[in-house]
Every structure is written in structure tokens, then in C-alpha cells.
Amino acid sequence: MYTIGQVSEMFNIPISTLRYYDNEGFFPNMQRHSGIRDFSENEIAALRIVECLKSSGLEIKEIKQFMEMTTRGAETYEDRLKLFEARRDAVENEICKLQRTLDMLKYKCWYYEQAIKDGNEDNINAMLPDKLPPKIQKLYDNGNQKAV
Amino acid sequence: MYTIGQVSEMFNIPISTLRYYDNEGFFPNMQRHSGIRDFSENEIAALRIVECLKSSGLEIKEIKQFMEMTTRGAETYEDRLKLFEARRDAVENEICKLQRTLDMLKYKCWYYEQAIKDGNEDNINAMLPDKLPPKIQKLYDNGNQKAV
DNA sequence: GTAATACCTAAAGCTGACTTTAGGTCAAGG
DNA sequence: CCTTGACCTAAAGTCAGCTTTAGGTATTAC
Numbered sequence: 466m467y468t469i470g471q472v473s474e475m476f477n478i479p480i481s482t483l484r485y486y487d488n489e490g491f492f493p494n495m496q497r498h499s500g501i502r503d504f505s506e507n508e509i510a511a512l513r514i515v516e517c518l519k520s521s522g523l524e525i526k527e528i529k530q531f532m533e534m535t536t537r538g539a540e541t542y543e544d545r546l547k548l549f550e551a552r553r554d555a556v557e558n559e560i561c562k563l564q565r566t567l568d569m570l571k572y573k574c575w576y577y578e579q580a581i582k583d584g585n586e587d588n589i590n591a592m593l594p595d596k597l598p599p600k601i602q603k604l605y606d607n608g609n610q611k612a613v
Numbered sequence: 614m615y616t617i618g619q620v621s622e623m624f625n626i627p628i629s630t631l632r633y634y635d636n637e638g639f640f641p642n643m644q645r646h647s648g649i650r651d652f653s654e655n656e657i658a659a660l661r662i663v664e665c666l667k668s669s670g671l672e673i674k675e676i677k678q679f680m681e682m683t684t685r686g687a688e689t690y691e692d693r694l695k696l697f698e699a700r701r702d703a704v705e706n707e708i709c710k711l712q713r714t715l716d717m718l719k720y721k722c723w724y725y726e727q728a729i730k731d732g733n734e735d736n737i738n739a740m741l742p743d744k745l746p747p748k749i750q751k752l753y754d755n756g757n758q759k760a761v
Numbered sequence: 762g763t764a765a766t767a768c769c770t771a772a773a774g775c776t777g778a779c780t781t782t783a784g785g786t787c788a789a790g791g
Numbered sequence: 792c793c794t795t796g797a798c799c800t801a802a803a804g805t806c807a808g809c810t811t812t813a814g815g816t817a818t819t820a821c
Contacts, residue, residue: 470767481810484769500816501768513757517721520714525808539733546725553718560711563704566668570701573665577694585687609661618797629780632799648786649798673778765820774811781804790795 467504476512490529491515493536521552522559569608575601615652624660638677639663641684669700670707717756723749 473480487495487502492511496503511532518528531548534541580586597605621628635643635650640659644651659680666676679696682689728734745753 468768479810480768482808485809500770514721517714517717517756520710521718539728542725542729546722546729549718549721549725553715553722556711556715556718560708560715562668563708563711566665567701567704567708569665570669570697570704573662573697574694574701577690577697580687581690581694608665616798627780628798630778633779648800763821766818767816768818769816770814772812775809777807779805782802784800786799787797788795791793 467509469502469504472504472509472512475509476516478512486512486515489525491532493532518552521556523552565608565610568604572601572604572608575604615657617650617652620652620657620660623657624664626660634660634663637673639680641680666700669704671700713756713758716752720749720752720756723752 467475469480469483472478473483486492492502492504492508495508496505514531515528518531523531531545534545534548576586576589579589583589594605595602615623617628617631620626621631634640640650640652640656643656644653662679663676666679671679679693682693682696724734724737727737731737742753743750
């Protein structure tokens, strides 16, 4: 059993945010003693799922809906599976997108290293769009790919 | 040369957003003819950089500062390099974090597949926290890792 | 016995990133 | 010649996700 202050420290989440989450219904079974919240292992587990769903890009109101599902037991297993599958696919997609962003950023690092050496951007710009050194060309092309 | 409507179509960005970006100073050298914006290859390139910096997690006002730097020429090469290096590191970090999220989501998919087969979560919960099938255990452990 | 600390609520406030509104210009088509 | 469509501006509005404020209770520390 933990107090809100302890959970705040453990997870590095402001107390105000934990109370906000509680108001949103993220801890449907949380107990209280004389008004004070009791975070049990149950709520800790819920919070971990909340963090996971949040970093997968799910909105607060959708997390709320998921928490409602968990209170409805076995009849929502299928829906919950579908939700996690959709989140899994979304995150896989997001990782691909970030990989392209990363390649673009690496290209830009190379670009400015060269510009610093040369004192200007003329040499580099003369190589665009397809006469860059092979490794850099790859970063550049990959970084400029359109989303699928 | 493109009109705002053409750029909007090309990039799938609302016209209102392009005008907002212009007001924020993202196209410092854009020309106009009798009030109407002329997007040249220059602005197209700027927009690509904006998109890249945005998906790296940079805020609008910081993108604005970057655009100011580009207008100050060679004296800001070092600063621009530092910015891109910082963004590169941030995105590498974000990809790692999303990889952990992804493992957690995959674990949850397995979890609900099992729950559907079993009709309840009892068998699975009896395996927690360290008696899961090896592959699943890996996803679970990795997904529960704390950020570095 | 009073002061500091950790908890509580409801409601208002804030920030970022747009988007919508209300009103206007200008060129081409029927 | 008038209406349709694509452009323009400044300013107000929206939405998510918190955070702050104002006011209160309960326990421990000196």
C-alpha cells in the first residue's frame, strides 16, 4: 500500500497528475481510508498500463474507455486484444517514421560538419540531390521518403 | 513556384497551418505577388526541414529560432550542428523508449490471446512475474524496464 | 498548543498548436 | 455583370492534458 506522494516519487509523476488520472477513472477499484487514497499493487499495475498506452499515443479518454472495459471482465477480452493489436501496429509505424526522421537528422549533422569545414554550403549543395557520398546519400534518400 | 493550395495538397497540410507557419516566420524569404504567397523550391525545402524537426519533437518556437539562424548565414553553422546533434540524440532515445512500449504491447497481445483461450486471467497471472514462456518473459521484462 | 506536513476537493487557469470566423480582394466563366 | 473559387488578414476560438488556486482536514514534531 502506497500514498499518493510515494507513487508520485516512484513514477516521477506529479501528485496533481495522479489525482487528475483518478478523476478520469484510471483507478476504478482504488480504496480510501478516511478520504485518503490507498494505492495498492492493483493501482500500480494500472498506472503501468496507463503509461504504456500513453506512450503508444492513446488519448486520455480512450485510456478511460479501456479502464471501463477492464471492470466489465471476460466479456471485453476480445475488444481489449483488438485495442492492443491496434496500438502495437501504431507504434511499429511510429518507430519506422522516427527512423526516417533520424536518418534525416544524421544527414543534417553531416551537412553542417561539412559546411563548417568548407566555410559555406556551396560544395554540398552542388552534390544534391544525388551526388552525395554513398553512405550520406542513403541517409538523405531515406530521410526524404514519404510516409506509407 | 507553387500556390499555397498546391503546397497544401503536396504535403497534406491544411492551408490554415501553412499560413500559421508563415506567420511564425518559417519562410523568411518567401516572395509574394500582389499579396499572394509564392512557394519556391526554397520554401519547399524549408517545409521539409520543419516537418523533420517537428517529428523530432521540437517546439514551434524553437523551429522559429532555427529559421532565424539560417538567415544569419555561416556564423550559425556551429549552433545549427549542435541543434541537429541534440535532435538526433533525442530521437534515438525516443526510439528506444518506443521499442520498450512495443514489447509491452506485444506482451499484452499475448496476454489477451491466452485470456480468450482460457476464459479467464488466472493461469496467466499465476505465471507472473517470472514464470512466463521464455519469449514472452523477454517482452514482459523489457517492456517493464525503467527509462535510462 | 501551535506549526509544519501530507493529504483532500472543486473550479479556474495555462500552454501549445492549430482552426475557425468574419470580412475582404481579385481573376475567370457563363 | 455577377457569381464562383482561390487567395488574403486579424482576431477569436478550440482542444488536450495538465497545473494552480483557494480553502479545508488530520497527524506528527517541538
